Amino acid sequence: MRKTWLVLILAMAIFWGTIQVSIAQEKKEIVVGMTLCLTGRFAVDVGPFDQMIKAWENYVNKKQGGLYVKAYNKKLPVRTIVYDDKSDPATAVKFYERLVTVDKCDILMGPKSSPITFPVTSVPEKYHIPMVVSTANTPQIFSRGFKWFVGVQQISTAWEDHYFDLLEEEKQVKTIGYVGEDTPHTREVYEGAIPNAEKRGFKTVFKEIAPAGTTDFTPILLKLKAADPDVIYVSSFTPFGVTFKKQTKEFGLKPREWHFTHFDISFSSALGKDANYVTGAHHWLPGLPYGNLKKFHEILKETKIDTEQYLDVGLHYIALEVGEVAIEKSASLKPDDLLKSLWAVNFESILGPIYFEQTQGYGSFKQFAAQYIDGKYYLISPKKFATHKHIYPNPTP
Amino acid sequence: MLTVLVQLILAGVLQGGTYALAAFGLSLIFCITEILNITHGEFIMLGGLVTYILFAATGLHPFLILLIVIPIFIFLGFGYQKAFIKPILNRPPRQLLFSSIVVTVGIATAIEDTTSFIWGPTVKGVSFSMPAFTICGVVISSLRLSILVLIIGLTIFLHFYLKKTFVGKAIRAILQNREGAMVIGINVPRIITVVFGIAIGLAGVAGVFYVLLFTIGPFIGLPLTIRYIAIVMLGGSGSLLGSLVGGLILGVAETFAGFFLGAHWSLSVAFFTLVLVLLLKPEGLFRHV
Numbered sequence: 168m169r170k171t172w173l174v175l176i177l178a179m180a181i182f183w184g185t186i187q188v189s190i191a192q193e194k195k196e197i198v199v200g201m202t203l204c205l206t207g208r209f210a211v212d213v214g215p216f217d218q219m220i221k222a223w224e225n226y227v228n229k230k231q232g233g234l235y236v237k238a239y240n241k242k243l244p245v246r247t248i249v250y251d252d253k254s255d256p257a258t259a260v261k262f263y264e265r266l267v268t269v270d271k272c273d274i275l276m277g278p279k280s281s282p283i284t285f286p287v288t289s290v291p292e293k294y295h296i297p298m299v300v301s302t303a304n305t306p307q308i309f310s311r312g313f314k315w316f317v318g319v320q321q322i323s324t325a326w327e328d329h330y331f332d333l334l335e336e337e338k339q340v341k342t343i344g345y346v347g348e349d350t351p352h353t354r355e356v357y358e359g360a361i362p363n364a365e366k367r368g369f370k371t372v373f374k375e376i377a378p379a380g381t382t383d384f385t386p387i388l389l390k391l392k393a394a395d396p397d398v399i400y401v402s403s404f405t406p407f408g409v410t411f412k413k414q415t416k417e418f419g420l421k422p423r424e425w426h427f428t429h430f431d432i433s434f435s436s437a438l439g440k441d442a443n444y445v446t447g448a449h450h451w452l453p454g455l456p457y458g459n460l461k462k463f464h465e466i467l468k469e470t471k472i473d474t475e476q477y478l479d480v481g482l483h484y485i486a487l488e489v490g491e492v493a494i495e496k497s498a499s500l501k502p503d504d505l506l507k508s509l510w511a512v513n514f515e516s517i518l519g520p521i522y523f524e525q526t527q528g529y530g531s532f533k534q535f536a537a538q539y540i541d542g543k544y545y546l547i548s549p550k551k552f553a554t555h556k557h558i559y560p561n562p563t564p
Numbered sequence: 565m566l567t568v569l570v571q572l573i574l575a576g577v578l579q580g581g582t583y584a585l586a587a588f589g590l591s592l593i594f595c596i597t598e599i600l601n602i603t604h605g606e607f608i609m610l611g612g613l614v615t616y617i618l619f620a621a622t623g624l625h626p627f628l629i630l631l632i633v634i635p636i637f638i639f640l641g642f643g644y645q646k647a648f649i650k651p652i653l654n655r656p657p658r659q660l661l662f663s664s665i666v667v668t669v670g671i672a673t674a675i676e677d678t679t680s681f682i683w684g685p686t687v688k689g690v691s692f693s694m695p696a697f698t699i700c701g702v703v704i705s706s707l708r709l710s711i712l713v714l715i716i717g718l719t720i721f722l723h724f725y726l727k728k729t730f731v732g733k734a735i736r737a738i739l740q741n742r743e744g745a746m747v748i749g750i751n752v753p754r755i756i757t758v759v760f761g762i763a764i765g766l767a768g769v770a771g772v773f774y775v776l777l778f779t780i781g782p783f784i785g786l787p788l789t790i791r792y793i794a795i796v797m798l799g800g801s802g803s804l805l806g807s808l809v810g811g812l813i814l815g816v817a818e819t820f821a822g823f824f825l826g827a828h829w830s831l832s833v834a835f836f837t838l839v840l841v842l843l844l845k846p847e848g849l850f851r852h853v
Contacts, residue, residue, distance in 0.1 A: 206677065208783055210685035349828060377827035380787065382778055383815070385575035386823030386830070389568055392703075406687045410778045413689070417705030419696045432686075437779050439691025476686075 194273075194500055197234055199224075199490060200248040200266035201276035202287075207254025209279045211405065211433065214477045217249045218470040220276075223487050226466055234491060238499035252278055256286045263290040272296060273500050274493070276486050277318070279479065281305035281352045291315035297493070297506045301486035302479050305351055309527035317509055317523045319485050319516075319530040323352060324359025326428065326448060330536035331360075333548035334398070335367045339559055340424070344373035344396035346387060346411065348403035356428050357402035364400075372396045379404075384411050388418045397560075398424045405429050409437045416441060423560035432476040435539050443541065444561040448534035450474075451481030451518055454546045454554040455535075458488070458517035475544050485516040485532070567701040572819050578708040580815025581715040581808075582777070586770035586788070587795035588722070588807040589763030594796065595739055596759045598657060599649060599664035604792060605785030606675040607764050611637060611771015612780035613679065616688045626692055626776055627710070633768045641764025644671075645757050653756070672785055680782035689779040711773050718769065722762075722804060731758055798838050800848025809849055813837060 201220070204213045224247045227234060233242035248270050252259035259278050266272045267290060275291055277284050277300035284303030291298040292313045300308065300318035309322060321328075334340045343364055347357030354376060361371055373394040375387055391399065399415075399422045401408055408427045427434065430447035438445075451463075451474050463484060467474065474480050489512055494500070497508035513522040518532050536548035538557060545555030590604045611633055618629045648671055652663045694706035726732035734755045737745040746752055774780065795814055799806025814834050821833030841849065 206680060206685070210680060210783075211687055211781060214685070375827055377822075378831055381822075381827060381830070383575060383579045383819055383822070383830075384827075385572060385579075385819055387827055389571060389823065406779045406781060409687065409689050413693065413777070414705075416693050417696050417707060418703050419698075433688070437687060437689025437691065441691065441693065 193239060194236075194243060196244050196246045197236070197274070197494060197500065198246050198248065198270060198272045199274055199276060199487075200250075200263075200270055200272035202250045202252035202259045202262045202266075202278045202283075204254040204279045204283070205251035207252075209254040209283075212431070212477065212479055213279050215470055215472060216477070216480065216483050217251075219466060219472055219480065219483065220247050220249050220487070222466045222469045223247070223484070225469075226462060227491070230462075235495045236500055237495075237497065238501075238504075248272065252283060254279075254283070256283045259283045259287050260290060263287050267291075267294040267296050273502075274299070274490050274505060275316075276483070276490065277301045277303060277316070279303075281308060281323075281355075282350070284308055285351075288313060288316050295502050295506075297502060297509050299486040299489045299493075299509070302482045303352075304529065305355055306529075307351075309524075309529045314528075315506060317489070317512075317528040317530065319482060319489060319518075319521060319532055321531065321533045322359075322529050323355040324363070326356045326534055327360050327363060327536075328533050329548040330426065330446065330448065330534075331364050331367055331369075333536055333550065333557060334364075334369065336550070337557065337559065340369060340397045342370045342372045342394075342396045343398045343400050344391050344394050344422070345371065345375070346391075346399065346401045346403070347374075347376045348381075348401075348407040349376050349378045350404065353402045353404060353407075353428065357400075360400060360402060369398075377407075379407060381407065382410060384414045385418075387411075388415060388420055391415075392418065392420055396422055398422060398426055400426045402428045405431060405434045405437075409434055412438055412441060412445075421561075421563075425561065429478065430537075430539065431478045432473065435542075441563075442539050443563055444538060444558050446536060446538045446547065446557070449537035449544060449546070450478050450534065451484075452535065452537055452544055452546050452554070454552050455517065455519070456552065457519045458515050460517060463517045481518050482532075485518050485521060488514075488516045489521060568823070570702050572823055573816065574702070574704065575708075576816030576819035577812060578705075578712050578815070579819060580812035581712050582770060582773050582811075583792070583795050583815055584799075584808040584811030585715050585718065585773070586767055587792040587799070587811055588804055589766040589770075590789070590792050591796040591799070591803065591807050592735075592759055593763045596735065597649070597653065597664075597756055598660055599653075600661060600668070600793070601763070602665060602668035602786070602789050603644070603672045603675065604763070604767055605788035605790075606672045607637065607640070607767035607785075608771040608774055608788055609679070609780050609782065609785045610640075610675070611768035612775030613683065613688065613771070614768070615772045615775050616690055616780065619690045619692065626690060626772060627714070630714075630769060630772050633772050634765055637768025638761040638765040640768070641761040642757055644764060645760035649756075649760065650753070653753075672789075676782045676785060683782070685782055687779040687781045688775070690775050692776060707776060711776065715773075718766075719804065719808060726804065731755065735759060794835065794838055797848060798841055800850040803848070803850035806848055806850035813841070 228244045233244040235242050250262040275298040281303040292315045298316035304320040304323045306322045425445045427447040435442035493509040498504040537544045538547045547557040593601045734750045795810040799810030817834040817837045818830040822830035
């Protein structure tokens, strides 16, 4: 009899303990973590994105009442954690480890750039926490067979599809000269652009990679002048691009078109009127009809972020959108369920339809082509959303 | 081919000239005080930033802005020396070198972060250009040529300043024999302050030229300092001629390697040249002012 009582008490204790554990495990908030390059070499592109992340958090919590979690059949508030990785991969890895082990994030957003994202993506893989990569699209990031992250962009080799589509359609350009800055991202865009253009019939008359930080472009300019391409295509970050463009004027080089893969407002303000009619790759610009623009505009307005100044704003934002969709469609907040939901994401973001390639996990977004005309950026391709006709050849004397 | 060669030499000389200007200030400080001024590149960045701000606000011709930048940076140099360098100057030689690196790296970082915080991390450039002209098929950039003429003028002025004026002679005396200079009544601490004024003034001038030719950002300073340290080692510390020749060698080597081997090899070849020179002449090409 005494034995039976003991067994009963033990069983009740186990039952009570189980209930307590399950109550303790019911989450009170959804924690979203990331690092951003708030200082260091990439800070120039990131600007006040930490404020945008906070504005998104406020919007979701105050206007949407949080994000719906199926397992609890209710909405939970979102809490974001952003650390400054100082544009340093090792620092970023350290902070992502912290986001998982100390801050107990439910989902991670990727940092800025491929060189930082590459080592960072080993963290979600190691701890089995899902991540949405935002501004990195180096093929090597996605070809390692890792499963715990997806990226919103197409891989960098497909960077210029919209631009080359436009040139192919217009049939005015015959030859292209390529210059690439030797960083992993810009090199891949350069290496991807050449076969992409050649298969459409554009002849390559010059191609050369120059180290990041090159200040004197005389050797390249002399060769480019002899090659006389219709388009000079420069795959580089802004400082390299500005210096290059400045020096071409000093050499009297006048192609029919200039194309720069990164040409935000710091590019045009540093070059002044010399930036006029330059074309380039852009992410979100007015004229795109996709997604919940009201929410996007409200967040931008609150944080005073100019999409012309910060090209990457659209990418960081759609990573958050992907996170929202994945969480709300997931069976629970358990990493396995979230990951399953993440890979199945398919919705209309502010940059158009977003879904993921099902073996490597890179996204469907391709950069739009834009042209800087009289102090403003206009979409020129895809043509259905063009806010200005492509001006070719460059009329600058 | 001849026109290409001429163009390459010209470009290398122009590039080397801008290197030399900034390197001389660094060299002078190191030779007089044994302080490795890691902050030097930051002053170049600040020179560019002041130019950018003045150009945007007033639209003044950048070469006129130069006349404003020079006195500002000379006084900035005086203040910098008094506030941060003077307190560590009396340390024993080896300790002084390490202390100077720690102090100047700290100040460099503070300048970078402050600049980034106040003016933002975006790259800045001055939208100013001058038309190129062609002589016998050689395209010459008027802007670069003007800058080269100014650098040559400044170098000649500095040369005579160091040779003919009392302060110049005092600087040279300290370079040759510091104790001897003190014995004959030279006020060494004051001369050190003047040296900082000259060096930071030159960095400011280099900054003006830098922002005209390239772009600036808050974090360009440290990589620039490293390049200028290489030039100082090549030319021989404390030598005006050494900095000029060192800068020219680096500039011309970069340009030629860039053309014949590809831009990717330009820096490697330039620094290989540096190693070669140092193997043959470990003390650098020239000695002292």
